Amino acid sequence: MKVLGNLDWRHPLVRARVMVARPLQNALANAGLWRRPAAQEREIIQADAVPVSGDRTIQHRLVYKHPRPEYLDVESVLYTPSGLAVSNGKYVAQYSIRPPSTAEIFTTPRNVNAKKISKGTLIETETPYTYGDWVGDYVLSLVTTENIIEPLILPSFLAAKSYVIRDVEALGVNYVIADEPLQIDNARIIRKRVPSYYWGPDEVAAYRNKFGVTPPPAKKGSILYLARFDTVSEAAQRDYPSEDVADIVRSLGGEVFDTRGASPEAFNVLASKMETVIADQGSAVFGVMHSQTKNVIELAQDDWWHNANLFIANGAGVQNYAVIHIYNKTRDDLRQRIEGHLREFGALA
Known part of the structure; x- marks a missing residue:
């Protein structure tokens, strides 16, 4: 832990x-030792309500009460390999990939002998740790703007993740890696305009457009299980009854996909088999943006669930969504719950 x-x-x-x-x-x-978004910018209100079956109740998408501008142009920004931006001698969360820690605030770099570049784009995010963060927060900004001034500046810790360079290159964006402090004369800051991962249909449409995704029809009656076999999360280890669920899904005529092999290309190939998706909770559920999935059954730890997958799935056109808590469930319990939701959604006779 x-x-x-x-x-x-x-x-x-x-x-x-x-x-x-x-x-x-x-x-x-x-x-005044560091800057964060003003209180007005941080205000959040409820928007669309999306129904959920099973162990969670109706969920509301969240939006900023006061919409943020798409971007800011700022002169003379020092950008660090950890993705933090310094302006006028203090860290600025709005220009950074995450807010600074307490220790970082006390050790804000000043008078650094930094490499100078004339221009570049920085992305404001909140949680840059996992693949879900990458797509849900960072990629979202990339696909919902036409106003990137190249190069995109990637902090070195982020660029070290294989999926980051893969996705940036797939989007055709020129980039440089900040493996040392960079002094940017004219920085464009793409603001974070969606709280957490609260995507809606417009955000899913932007993702599909920028990645060239045209979901094919799904085979009627198809079931695909997105399983986390021995997957160690970038955030914390979460254990799922994947072997038991895989056996259940196969007995129902479905197929099983090991999400350690997940990628946009993999989901393009799997899309026709995804009328119903059963998934261990995790960012692999984002794969429904590559399909015409009708039903999702998400298996979640009782004390670890974020409704990001629900809203991304809803934006992708998913009609029915259920959450099953996995703690203290036997194989028979899981079978009964899965079959029950499949019947509820008309996916099982």
Whole structure:
């Protein structure tokens, strides 16, 4: 269980650390030692309501109460390999890939002998740790703007992830990697305009357009299980009854896909087999953007569920969505629940 780095918020030590850090960081922001979005920019309200079957109730998509501008142009920004931006001697969260930590605020770099570049684009995000963060937060900005001034500046820790360069190159964006501090004379900042991963139909349409995705019809009655076999999350280890569910799905005439092989290209190939998707909770569910999936059954840990997959699936045209909590479920329990939702959705006679 991680306690440092990218944190598992369920761990009591992590909760204690956040309880201490949050008010301190707020005080440091109020003292002018770093900049965060103004309170008005952080206000969030509920939008579309999307029904859910099973162990979760109706969910509301969230939007910023005051829409943010698509981009800002800023002169003289110092950008670090960790994705943090310094302007006028202080870290600015709006220009960065994540807010700075308390320790980073106290050690803000100044008078750095940085490599100079004349222009480039930075992306404001909030959580740059996992593949889900990458697509849900960073790629979202790339596909919903036509106003990137190349090169795109990628922090070195992010560029080290294979899927990052793969996706940026697939989008045809020229980039440079900040493997040392960069002083950017004229920086364009693409703002974060969707809270967390709360995509809607417009965001899914933008993703499909930029990646050239045209989902084919799905074979009637097809079932595909997106399984997390021995997958170690970039955030925290989560265990799923994947072997049991794989046996259940095969007995129902469905197919099983090991999500360790997931990629946009893989989902393009699988799309015709995805009328119904059964999935261990995780960003592989984003694959429904490559298909005409009608039904999704998501298997989730009882205390670890984010409704991002629900809203992305809804934006992709999924009609029926169920969540099954997996704790203390026997194989027979899982079979009964899965078959019950398949019948509920008209996917099983």
